Amino acid sequence: MRLSQLILPDLDEAFARDREAVAELFEELHTEDFADLIERAPIELAVQMLLALDPEQGAEVLASVEPDLQVELYRRLGPERAAPLVHEMPSDDRADFVAELPDADADALLARMDPEEVADVRLLRQWEDGTVGSLMSTDVLAVPATMTVDQVIGQVRTHGDDAETVYYVYVLGPSRELMGVVSLRELIFARPDAAVAEVMREEVKAVQPAMAAEDTARLIQHYDLIALPVIDDQHRLLGLVTVDDLSDALAEEVTEDIHKMGAVRPLEDSYFGTDFVTFVRKRAPWLVALFVGELFTGDAITWFDDVIQRATVLVSFLPLIISSGGNSGSQSATLIIRALAVGEVNLSQASRVLSRELAMGVTLGLLLATIGALRALLWGDGGAIAITVGLTLVAVVTLGTVVGSMLPIFLERIGLDPAVSSTPFIASLVDLIGIVIYLSLASWILV
């Protein structure tokens, strides 16, 4: 049972009866809960609900709903009624909101905004998606180093309401360069008449706007921070990025990696939010590419047609052999791709990985070879087949671990995303070589 199923059906009537009472009820809902509710409401009702909120809460809700609904709500509201809401948004949400609108709508809105806000939106939109710049906010508390603790607390009281976070206050030198940081906690503990420059920490972790959101998320996680300041190359403060902005970015990044590992081109929207044609476009290219690659296995098999003619029993081991190579390769690729992503393995350790995966391949290969050879003997396929299958399995499983572990490292080295070396991709590569090894060995042993 969802909250929305209880609330929405009666809301129309309630609005008609007592608008004030409904508005009061809304004030108690958490922004995210209200956003969930509005996403499930019919669009006319959604507009009414949004207008029943005070502009500040309305701005938060509008910033939190799905991008498609943002555009739809904006169109229903019109620029005149939307502008006050957009004015109340935090700077990062405002820039994202404008970016979602089609150009004509965006222009109509920008024409109704403060020139300062317009400049700010332009500044924030200049950074590419996936960078810190695209996620940062300019609503940051910054004070000159000459202030006292008491004066800084005064600043927090006055300007804190519009800031992205009040938990860190940044201390700036004469030309806005970042000199240090002081937390609200430290301000509370400090003597009120102390200079903020004495209280601040000078060692500030900071990032530049072009840095990848993923790397920044790792930094913020490693140092257990709530926010990081963003600075330009002259060390001047541009804004800040918070842990919640980054964790969303990181979750998207993980989804992208997982999709790539499953040979799907990353989706921009959710599973049900992606339409059928887009889905075909995301899945077909990889599937066709893998199919075309796998066509070569057909050629490889026809080269060995005579040996197959002589012993069709060879065919019955074919799927077993190629899947074993694919599976061991899949394991290695999965381990290495994730280890690279979280920084457990770096590029300089390629040879250490190789020697480990070689040993692993031989060990696992021998294990499967024993089972495979036993099976051949027990089913009465004869010693020659058993030896062929056994030797092939050792070779193919080792091939799998080596290709599976080295391909992601190679891709990372040449600057591509290692997650592209998906399980199906590795399996296809190993299939072809595995078949050639198997049938070559068979031709040689079964003469």
Add this chain to the structure above:
Amino acid sequence: MRLSQLILPDLDEAFARDREAVAELFEELHTEDFADLIERAPIELAVQMLLALDPEQGAEVLASVEPDLQVELYRRLGPERAAPLVHEMPSDDRADFVAELPDADADALLARMDPEEVADVRLLRQWEDGTVGSLMSTDVLAVPATMTVDQVIGQVRTHGDDAETVYYVYVLGPSRELMGVVSLRELIFARPDAAVAEVMREEVKAVQPAMAAEDTARLIQHYDLIALPVIDDQHRLLGLVTVDDLSDALAEEVTEDIHKMGAVRPLEDSYFGTDFVTFVRKRAPWLVALFVGELFTGDAITWFDDVIQRATVLVSFLPLIISSGGNSGSQSATLIIRALAVGEVNLSQASRVLSRELAMGVTLGLLLATIGALRALLWGDGGAIAITVGLTLVAVVTLGTVVGSMLPIFLERIGLDPAVSSTPFIASLVDLIGIVIYLSLASWILV
């Protein structure tokens, strides 16, 4: 070039020359950087470095290094010198630290700790790994509802230093039940003589200690919080859990899911931190299980030995056909597993997923069938082969999308982790059925 390469070689000598100066230098390093440094130092030097810190900083560093090194350092320090460091740790780190020690060492340490701390450690260790209880801290700022804002700020000043976070203060009723929450930000903005009960928000998101860390991380992310209070079933405050504790847990969870999807049993340690034998244990069971499953494909093929004898060209399409089923299944499984994990798809939507994936399977299958049939015709394998290959591809690709999408949903429904339906597992399932479809069609069409 790492920091450690610059610092470590000269440190021994520096210690001998001027211990004080080195200690001063250490104070400027961030805890996490110091922990990285100490992890790379020889153990004797590591002990010296730790002892050069003041107990508070030493406690933070000891809590941050790898578990194995924690045990080793504890043994070198002995309970006498370790106890003051452990005393300074936050309650959650302290409980984790004690849990890492072998029983005898843990007992020696507990014997030297305050009875209150010992009770606290026991309380925190009662929760299973992966629950909020195992991650929470009891160092929480809580005040009675009768206090004024000014008194609460006084409490923050006095006790804030030991608290996990000072950004939220929890307001409790007469029997410690959670009545509300007030942020440091709100306290700063409020009138000093106002009652905290007036200023607090009564709508507090809270979790119970048995809740999965993963779900809690999602909650904290959804509502953009920094921390969540943990309450018992009588709504009494037990502790709190912070976003950085949870984000570590979430990253581990993602790694586990990715490993499962690649048919590796989740590792407890990092790639290089896992020894060879453990690795074999993590990889061999899945590999053997998949191998044994795939043995049945051999049986399936031998049933159709006569049709293969008649047309060995059929064999050359076999790897192509089974890999296409595996690849489309892998795509669907990847999409659905991730969509379930992030909550984009829920169990009640199974039929919507099924109809979508069916349509997707037929579409993608027709695409590959066209290429496959063309290939058969162009290579002169004849119309009957082209038709067999084409029909099989439509069937196998559709089979892949259906099995790949439904298996994760089925696993989630029966209470298993959907990530267990790994790409290799789906591929094996589809391989067997795909071979039977292919060779049955061939027997029927090629008579």
